[in-house]
Amino acid sequence: MKNSIKQVTELEAKWKRAVADYRNLERRVNDQQQALVKFANAMLIEKLLAIGDDLERANDHLKDTGLKLIIERFKNILKSEGVDMIETQDKEFDPQVMECVDMIAGAKNQVVKVTLPGYTLNGKVLRPAKVLVGKGGR
Secondary structure, three states: OHHHHHHHHHHHHHHHHHHHHHHHHHHHHHHHHHHHHHHHHHHHHHHHHHHHHHHHHHHHHHOOHHHHHHHHHHHHHHHHOOEEEOOOOOOEOOOOOEEEEEEEOOOOOEEEEEEEOOEEEOOEEEEOEEEEEEOOOO
């Protein structure tokens, strides 16, 4: 009888461990699936940013009202997906979110000009801003 009770207790403990392992596996698989979806979204959005850059450059030359509306709609869609433009103009250079492409005359370590805007996706840098930074001379 004691042997049977001991066996039942051991089997019950093994069963509980197996259930806990299965739940942990389910959670890990779910986390991995969510990470994969986030990664795929980030890759797609990064490609779309290049199209947005092209639209902005075209608008700089054409000054077309319709194109401007399309760009605004594009920006609103990005915003709704958690994409934010990194504020850089007249800010101190921050290597965490900016890439210095050149040093020019201007206030030391201040962003003088933005050559390509940077973006974050849900708080993580998607693309650093490419900027011209002041070297301290006027």
